[in-house]
Amino acid sequence: MMGKRKNMSFKKEVGDSSSSDKAFPVKIGLEVHGYLDSREKLFCMCRTDFLESEANSRICPICTGTPGSKPMAxxxxxxxxxxxxxxxxxxxxxxxxxxxxxHYDWADLPKGYQTTMSGAHAKVNAVGGKFRGINITELHLEEDPAQWNPDSGRINYNRSGLPLIEIVTEPEFSDSEQVVEWLKGLLLSLSYIKAVRKNAGIKVDVNVSTYGERVEMKNLNSLEKIRKAIDYEVVRQVEAYDAGKTQPRETMAYDESKGITVKMRSKEGAADYRFVPDPDLPVMKIDEKMVKEIRAGMPEMPEVKLERLLKKYEVGEKDAKILTRNLELVDFFERLAGNGINAKKNISWITIELIRVLNYNKKSLEDADVEILPEHLAELIEAVEAGDITVLKGKQIMNDFVPRSFSLREHKGEIGNIDEAAVENLCRQVISENAHVVEEYRAGKVASLNFLIGGVMRLSERRADFKVAGDCLKRLIG
Ligand SMILES: [Zn+2]
Structure with missing residues (x-):
């Protein structure tokens, strides 16, 4: 047993479920903190767009903990x-x-306590439940503290009072891979219900126990960090055990630059926080009618969408997974299918072309300034299928669909290809205006042709066919 375990720790594969040593006792639990996607802070009316705002521009006496201020409902x-x-x-x-x-004393918390639905005497907001095979212990609301920079001493209160959700799981994970996959699934599901702010990220406290007491690693803010910290910590604990050390319950931080976990403090008991009910806030009562109404209005979860893509639309699994990674994308697909288009056959217009132009413009479908309508893409696909425009032309038109798509019917005159004679005229003009580039091309610089084609496309306002223009230029240059 000892020999085998030691061997495993050196291979750094502890917790691997495919291993023959099933008895290996790795237990991992999570506390996931996410920013709820809400317009205002938890107990005041300050806006929550802290990422986009200048420091301390989203503050009031309540969220800066000014003496005498009282929380709002x-x-x-x-x-x-x-x-x-x-x-x-x-x-x-x-x-x-x-x-x-x-209660705790720290520079990021001027009122000296964080308002939370957790703690020694608290009834949390919800208990039990399950997500992707892992039991949920509880979830609760709390407010975020401010952001303190210990180097400069400056504090940014924009974050102070933001509504956070904390989700606590049972210690049922057995390795880092399982944790990361589960968190990806969680973030996807939460994005479908638009529950958490997408760009704000998550903070995860991970507890790992092997042979001793559990060790908590605080504030891991990326999946990569979580993976590395767990892998390191499991091996560290096993090696310590093999060396005869007993693991006490403690809190660690993961030092990313060194790739190690370092001790922060012995785990404080709940009593250290001196939890007391907040006398300024009334008991929070949730109406059963409200719960019913929210339940009735719940959007579909990713698994349901995936199932429908596979069964109803007979989309391949790879494409279905690309689509379901983003609620707006899968909705776009279904709306395209609703426009009389064989969406399965034309799926690459979404999974390749639409994603390409969005990525190129660093935009996504859910951005407020982006409006791309499936009916406009449907028109474009129909035009390609009817032979009115080439596939290449269709892709070029899509380049202009971000941020706002348009109807091909309304732009028919501008969008139809111009004839070859007109293209030839433009080619002659480009050649005469770019004599040095033509010389470069003649001297063997193949890329110069693209520059010349670009000139023709510009002059024709992209109505020239890319391939026709290229062939024509080559012929004229000789
Ligand atoms: Zn405020």
Whole structure:
């Protein structure tokens, strides 16, 4: 047993379920913190667009903890998002809960306590449930502290008071791969219900136990960091055990630059936070009618969409997975199919072309300034199928679909290809205006031809066919 375990730790494959040593005791649990996608903060009306805003431009006496300020009634939008998440997990929602003050002294928390639905005496917002095979312990709301830079001493209160959801799992994961896949699935599902702010990221506390007490690693903010920290920590614990050390319960930080975990402090007991019910806030009551109404309005989850893509639309699994990675994309596909287009046959217009132009412009379908309509792509596909425009031309038109698509019918005159005689005239003009580039091409610089074709495309306002223009230029240059 000892020999085998030692061997495994050296291979750094501990927790690998394919290993023959099933008895290896790796238990991993998560506390996932996400920013709820809400317009206002939890107890004041300050806006939550902290990423896009200048430091300390989203603040008021409440979220800066000014003495004498009192919290406003809880932000109902944040409460509704929490209920949605609880419904996704099938958790039991506690309809009456009391806000707690979690005391600690730190520069990021001027009022000296964080307002939370967790703690020694608290009833959390929801308990139980399951997500992708892992049992959920509980979930609760809390406010985010401010952002403190220990080097400069500056504090940015934009984040202070933002509504956070904390999701706690049972310690049922057995390796880092399983954790990362689960978190990806969680983020995808939460994006379908638009529950968490996409760009704000997540913070995850990961606890790992092997032969001793559990070790908590705080504030891991990327999947890559989570993977590395778990892999390192499991091996570290096993090697310590083999060396005869006993693992106490403690809190660690993962030092990414060194790739190691370092001790932060012995785990504080709940009593250290001096939890007390917040006397400034009333008992939070959730109406059963509201829960029912939210449940009825829940959007489909990724698994349901995936199933329909595979069964109803008979899309290949690879394409189906690309589409379901993004709610807007899969909706776009279904709306395209609803426009009388054989969406399965034309799927590459979405999975390749649409994604290409969006990525090129660093945009996504959910951006407020992007409006691309499936009916416009449907017209374009029909025009290609009817032979009115070439596939190449269709792709060029799509380049102009970001940020706003347009109807081909309305732009028919401009979009139809111009004839070869007209292309030839433009080619002659480009050749005469770019004598040095023509010389370069003659001297063997093949890429110069693209420059000349580009000139023809510009002059024709992209109505020339790319291939016709290239052939014509080659012929004229000789
Ligand atoms: Zn505020």
């Amino acid at each position: 809880v932000n109902l939008e944040a409460v509704r998002k929490m209920v949605q998440i609880a419904i996704v997990f099938g958790s039991k929602i506690n309809l009456e809960t009391t806000w707690q003050r979690k």
